[in-house]
Amino acid sequence: MSDDIPSPPHWFSYSDQWMSAPPDASTIPCINVFALCFLLTKGAWDNAQQWTTFTDAQRQQIKTAYNNAGIKLIVSAFGDTDIPTTNKVDPVKCAQTFADWVKQYDLDGIDVDYEDLGAFQNGTAEKWLIDFTTELRNNLPKGQYIVTHAPLAPWFMDNKTAYPGGGYLYIDQQIGDMIDWYNVQFYNQGDDVYQDCNNLLFESTPLKFPKTSVFEINAAGVPLSKIVIGKPATKQDATTGYMDPTVLAGCLETAKGKGWDAGVMTWQYPRGDSAWFKTVRAQSWPCECEEEPEE
Template identity: 55%
Template sequence: MFPSLLLAALLGLRLSLAAPVNDSNIDAAPLARHILKRSIPAAPRYVVYSDAFISSTNPAPPTSSIAGWTVFNIAFLTNFAADNYGVWVSMTDAQRTAVKAQYAAAGIKLCVAAFGSTEEPTNAGLNPVTLADSVASAVIQYQLDGVDIDYEDFDAFNRKDGSAEAWLISFTTELRKKLPVGQYIVTHAPVAPWFISELYNGRGYTYVDQQVGNLIDWYNVQFYNQGATEYTTCDGLLTESSSTWPGSSVFQIAARGVPLDKIVIGKPAAANNANNGLMTTSLLASCASQAVSKGWNAGIMSWQYPDASSAWIKAVQVGMSGAAPGPTTTVGSTTVVTTTTSTAITSPTAGSCANMATWDSSTIYTAGVFVVYQGFLWKANQWNDDEVPGGPSGAWDKVFSC
């Protein structure tokens, strides 16, 4: 059993906040740095994890190879800096700053995934407050946009005594003291059955959401590894889960009080990424389309890159056409459009400009956002502020005539 102080020592971190990141060398305008650091991706979100080996010098792939994703979670922050996260920690500040600038320009957030299937922090008796301080310090010190809590302490949950829920509530509460809402991303990645409160004496993740859901940006729900036939059809995934895990489909979780726009659908990208729960991209796109028609817009998560490639998510995003964009983020008097696209266009020749926002000189846009300007649909290819579509900056690509 690791005492929390030893955990912090293994992480090589102070238990107090690390010094703020020096971003003076980032190749972006000061306002861009200010806004992009604080904006949280609005729904729909597209989240991909990376634990498979990428490089011994840089665990963040070129943004061109993950185009379409909006959040890239480097795994894992465990009782030491493991796997790809260990590589990230080994980089110099200058190297991390350069990578972060590239990701910010592409509209992609870079976060760390904490814990994973090998860690049982509650069962190990780790202090949630002390550990949260250490995790927050790591996020700040190593220039990350936030943290995903991939808590998989099944022994603690299966005791059904409330210890897992109490630990998560304390951990999340303390984490947000150091990583404020609106400035850093904090997500959780529970397995879908944990939302079945009646299996956990009225608690489970539904109770966690009731207590600290306002501190959690969204849930990357794992709809996989729960049985060979679980969550493998659109009905089972969206509206009526099986009798094995009753009441744990997307809309059934929402009926328990969890905000629908926070329930991101998580799926493995390939058969070797999970024991079960795989869907083809075409089937998942079809399910997403059905969910969108019912008012869902939270987004898609996948384990893991490189199988969850740019092509993979773009194939799934076909089903997200018409998904209502989440709210924009406002910092001071500046509005930031934080969605990847305001509407997903599956085929430019058959596309429509209906419901698309008109370009506004007072709005800051991130890469991937669509606007209408002078009778044409345009797509931002980079972060830009007051850059006219078709202007000399080249910040916008013309898609088609409206």
């Protein structure tokens, strides 16, 4: 359980590549939220599954080190292979199962990386996510556990033709107070989308995904402090949307100057490591700590 929910900015890295354990806390000083992937409707897989193989004492040792370093350790749910709404999974029962898992394995919370594209297209995703998140919060109280969502940036479009259920603007209106922040995926949406500072921050591609840049999402009612910028760590981590970390650092400096402080998410560790975050943060929230090499 989390002793408190971290204030922004959030420096969030996903970890899906198989490893024996989460990295030593001393090697990731520029990261403050680390997500084990993935908890699926059929059970824990990859690094989430690996976490279950440790003894209680081993998990406690890792968690204590992370806590002392100011790093939250959470699990990420679903991912792009799990389509719970399309598969008619009961959202309330699923939330109860996932919340029990978080508690059983002593994590600080859960990230909802829901990517059931078909459900958004047919208007069924929103109610499912609202019911799921509400039950998560019934079991993982706000202020004690982290609950984040990781929507695709286009899902914030105000477009009932594309998203008849209202998309994430509707979700935020209904249950935004239950969600600590959004790890918005500004990638994998095609060429020339979210790939320069203006397109990412101020004016998204009008003919493709209008009004889904950071400040346009904020103008639609989503708190600026909850819009975390999600980017791939390298070109091999996504099909499109990659930005050189030095260029992204300049975007953060610009955004900070206009009141944004939410932070950055990356897919994925170990390429999205502390050195990557140190570069990205250099012009806005410099990370002065030196990471120790893993043995």
